[in-house]
Amino acid sequence: MKESYADNAPGSADTDRSPTIVNSVLPRTPFELDASRPLVYWASGDDPYNNTRQALSNVDLSASKGKRVLLKPNVGRNAEAQTGVTTHPQVVAAAIDAFRESGADVAVGESPIAGVTMSEAFENSGIAAVAKKRICPLIDMDVRPYVTYEIPDGVAIKLLKVCREISEYDIIVSIPVMKTHMHTGVTLSVKNMKGCLWRRSKVEFHMLSQLPGREEKPLDIAIADMSSVLRPHLSIIDGTIGMEGLGPSAGTPKPLGVVVVGVDAFAADSVACAIMGISAHDVPHLRMGAGRGHGVIEPDSIDVIPENFKKVLDPFARPPEKLSIEFSGFNILDQQSCSACQSTLLMFLRRYGKQLREKASDNEDITVAIGKGHEELPEGTLCVGNCTAKHKNCGIFVSGCPPVPSEILSRFYL
Numbered sequence: 001m002k003e004s005y006a007d008n009a010p011g012s013a014d015t016d017r018s019p020t021i022v023n024s025v026l027p028r029t030p031f032e033l034d035a036s037r038p039l040v041y042w043a044s045g046d047d048p049y050n051n052t053r054q055a056l057s058n059v060d061l062s063a064s065k066g067k068r069v070l071l072k073p074n075v076g077r078n079a080e081a082q083t084g085v086t087t088h089p090q091v092v093a094a095a096i097d098a099f100r101e102s103g104a105d106v107a108v109g110e111s112p113i114a115g116v117t118m119s120e121a122f123e124n125s126g127i128a129a130v131a132k133k134r135i136c137p138l139i140d141m142d143v144r145p146y147v148t149y150e151i152p153d154g155v156a157i158k159l160l161k162v163c164r165e166i167s168e169y170d171i172i173v174s175i176p177v178m179k180t181h182m183h184t185g186v187t188l189s190v191k192n193m194k195g196c197l198w199r200r201s202k203v204e205f206h207m208l209s210q211l212p213g214r215e216e217k218p219l220d221i222a223i224a225d226m227s228s229v230l231r232p233h234l235s236i237i238d239g240t241i242g243m244e245g246l247g248p249s250a251g252t253p254k255p256l257g258v259v260v261v262g263v264d265a266f267a268a269d270s271v272a273c274a275i276m277g278i279s280a281h282d283v284p285h286l287r288m289g290a291g292r293g294h295g296v297i298e299p300d301s302i303d304v305i306p307e308n309f310k311k312v313l314d315p316f317a318r319p320p321e322k323l324s325i326e327f328s329g330f331n332i333l334d335q336q337s338c339s340a341c342q343s344t345l346l347m348f349l350r351r352y353g354k355q356l357r358e359k360a361s362d363n364e365d366i367t368v369a370i371g372k373g374h375e376e377l378p379e380g381t382l383c384v385g386n387c388t389a390k391h392k393n394c395g396i397f398v399s400g401c402p403p404v405p406s407e408i409l410s411r412f413y414l
Contacts, residue, residue, distance in 0.1 A: 021147070021148045021149075021150065027170075027233075029171075029233040029234065029263055030063035030064065030067070030170075030171065030233065031059055031060065031061070031063055031233065031234055031263045032059075032060060032263070033263040033264060035264070035296070036296075036301070037296075037301055037302070037303060038262060038263060038264035038267040038295075038296050038301075038302055038303070039058070039262065039263070039267075039302075039303050039304075039305060040260060040261070040262040040264075040267050040268050040270075040271045040302055040303070040304050040305070041055045041056075041058040041059070041260070041261045041262065041304075041305050042055055042258060042259065042260045042261070042271065042275075042304065042305075042306070042309050042312070043055040043258070043259055044256075044257050044258045044259075044312050045257055046257060047090075048088045048090040048091050048094070048238070048240040048257075048259065049090040049091070049093055049094045050094075051091075051240070051257070051258070051259040052090070052091045052094035052095060052098075052236060052238075052259045052261075053094045053097070053098060054259075055236070055259045055260065055261040056094070056095070056098045056236065056261055058261065058305060059234065059261060059263065061098060061099060061101075061102040061104075062102055062103075064099055064102050064103070064104040064170075064171055065102055065103035065104065066103060066104070066105075067104050067105070067170040067171050068104070068105045068107070068168070068169045068170045068171070069099045069104040069105065069106045069107070069169065069170065069171045069173060070106075070107055070108075070109050070139075070165055070166070070169035070171070070172050070173065071092060071095050071096065071099075071106065071107070071108045071109070071173045071175055072108075072109060072110065072172060072173060072174050072175060072192065072193070072195065072196060072232070073086070073087035073091075073092050073108065073110060073125075073127065073175040073176075073238075074086055074087045074110075074175070074176045074177050074179075074187075074192050074195065074238075074248075075087055075110050075112075075121050075122060075125045075127055076110055076111065076112040076113045076116060076121065076195050077112070077113060077116060077121065077248075077249050078112075078116050078117070078120050078121045078124055079121075079124060079125065079249065080124050080125070080126075081124075081125055081126035082241060082253070083241070083253055084177060084179065084241040084242055084243035084251070084252075084253035084254060085177070085243065085248070085249050086121070086125040086127075086177065087125070087127070087175050087176065087177055087238050088126075088177075088238050088240040088241065089125060089126035089127045089129065089130045090130070090240075091175060091236065091238045091240060091259060092108060092127050092130060092131075092175060093130040093133075093134070095173065095175060095236055096108070096130070096131070096134050096136050097134070099173075100134070104171070106136055107136065107137040107138070107139055107165075107169070108122075108127060108131055108136060108137070108138050108139065109138075109139035109140075109141045109163070109165050110122075110139075110140070110141060110195060111140075111141040111142050111163050111195055111196060111197065111198060111199065111202070112140075112142065113202065113340045114199075114200055114203060114340060114401045114402070115340070115400070115401060115402060118140035118142065119138075119140065122138050139165055141163035141164070141165050141166075141196070141198075142163065142198060142199050144163075144164045144165075145164060146161040146162055146163060146164060146198035146199075146201070147161075147162050147163075147164050147166075147167050148160065148161060148162070149162050149229045149230065150229070151225050151226070151228055151229055153225075153228060153292075154225040154228070155211070155214075155221050155224075155225055156208055156211060156218045156221040156222040156225055157205075157208070157222050157225050157226070160197060160201070160226060160229065160230065161197060161198040161199075161201040162196055162197060162198060162230065163196050163197070163198050166196050166230070171233045171234070172193075172196075172232050172233055173232055173233065173234045173235070173236060174189040174190075174192045174193055174232035174234075174235045174236070174265060175189075175192075175235075175236045175237075175238060176188050176189050176191070176192035176235075176237055176238065177237075177238050177239075177241075177242060177243065177248075178237055178238060178239035178242035178243075178256065178258070178260075178272055178275070178276065179242055179243040179244075179247035179248050179251065180243065180244050180245060180246075180247040180251060180276070180278075180316050180317070180318060180319055181247050181248050181319070181339070182246055182247065182248075182250075182319040182339060182342055182343075183206070183217070183219055183339055183342075184219065184220060184223065184283070184284070184285055185278070185282065185283040185284070185318075186269070186272075186273060186276065186278060186283050186286075187247065187248050188235075188237055188268070188269040188272050188273070189232055189235035189236075189237055189262075189265045189268055189269055189272075190223070190227050190231065190265050190266060190269055190285065190286065190289060190295075191223060191285065192232075193226065193227070193230050193231065193232060193265075194223060194226065196230060197226075200401075202338075203338050203340075203401075205218075205219050205222045205223070205338075206219055206336055206337065206338040206339075206371075206372075207336050207372050207373075207387075208221075208222060208336075216284050216288065217284065220284035220285045220288065221284075221285075221288065223285035223289075224284075224285045224288035224289040224292065224294075227265075227266075227285070227289040227294045227295075228289075228292065228294060231265050231294065231295070232265050233263070234261070234262075234263055235260075235261065235262050235263075235264075235265045235268040235269070236259065236260075236261050237259065237260040237261070237268055237269070237272045238259060239256040239257070239258035239259060239260065239272065239275065240255075240256065240257060240258070240259070241253050241254065241255050241256070242254040242255075242256050242276070242316065244276075244316035244317040244318075245316075245317045245318070245319060246319050246320075246343075246346055247319065248339055248343070249339070249343040250342070250343040250346040250347055250350075251317075251319070252317070254314070254316060256275075256312070256314055257312075258275060258312050260272050260275070264295045264296055265295055266280075266286060266289060266290050266294060266295025266296055266297050267295060267296045267297065267302045269283075269286055269297070270286065270296070270297040270298075270299065270302060271302065271304055271309065273286070274299065274309070274310075274313065275309065275312055275313050275314070276314075276315065276316040277313060277314070277315025277316060278315075278316065278318075280297040281297065327349045327353055329353070329357045329360075329365055329366065330349065330353065330365055330366050330367075330368055331365040331366070331367040331368070332345070332367075332368050332369075332370075333367065333368065333369040333370075333371075333374065333377065333381070334369075334370050334371050335369075335371040335372070335373030335374050336371045336372045336373035336387070337370040337371030337372070337385070337387065340401070340402045341370045341371070341384065341385045341387070341401075341402040342370065343402075344384070344385075344402040344403060344404070344405060344408075345368065345370055345384055345408075347405055348405035348408050348409070351405055352405065352408075352409050355409075356409075356412060359412075366382065367380065367381045367382065367395075368381070368382045368384060369381050369382070369383050369384065369388050369391065370384045370385055370387070370388065371385075371387055371388070372387035372388075374388065374391060376391070377391045377394050377395070378394070378395075379394050379395065380394070380395045381394055381395040381396075382395060382396045382398070382408075382412065383395055383396065383397045383398065384398050384402075384403060384408060385398070385399075385400060385401060385402055385403060386399055386400065386401045387401075396411055396412060397411070398411045
């Protein structure tokens, strides 16, 4: 199936052997946009397909006629539909239909996190079924060589390895799930574009060193840098079933029944944040990106239609500041880890934490380390993931990027 994904991409994988530097000037959106006062639309109800079509009906999609449109949902993790981890398949179905009716050539593409097979993720999310019904191509964007995007004014990063399809399609549509995020506060349409980065280059954002004189996380600064050259032309935010708490994958599903649509990705994210009970000004990558002129997040400068969107406001639980808050009996050392490894550890602790505590021979906390940034670790540490490999002689080491929970358990019991 993976071969057919490569065949669905424009161009030929056989001839695209070397990275290409593309123009770093972001193409203008073809859809109507007043950059000083953007419009954001929303719809709610029990039917995600109808909600999406209703919200999209406010945008004149005729500009997409004869264009190549790439829908970029959030389906980089292998999760079943209805879990709040991946974009609802009926939201994707509605987007395919709407653009097809406008005369566009539509495909759905994604680049998965490390360790995930794209074909399986599409199948389990339900997106493969709706795409097959519509004979819509599905693209594993990691198959072909990357192109390089330059970021002239980048603060944390100057170059991006971007999946080749992003440079080849005329219109990119970001279709994220409405979720909180353990590292970035929220993950919405701006952050969803990080999934357009090629293969493991997504992980590199989590490995950046703290910048001198800056209080913000380098991850947040890097996302703001990215948004200067990698923003969607249209955003469709899926709040059918969101995720609160320990998102993007280890949180709690939150049924909301809302879809938010906007041409300005920052404005759309700002409205989604408000529905989640969060100020966009409290989300560093949105605040910094808007401060650089990449979009609008000030509520008074955004026109929301219908105006009464606060009737669907339903505050989301935030991620805890430290993982150890939720798991007593464990001392979790986390330095520069990515969300994939964190989510794996969280799922492991939820499933096996009590079992491990019962095995412990004393009352001391079990020390667990994840992430690349540790200079040294205590003897006896459970080192989880390839990023901790240099400390494997100080305790128990579990390889993987990320490792699976069952492997962590088996190594602990050796």
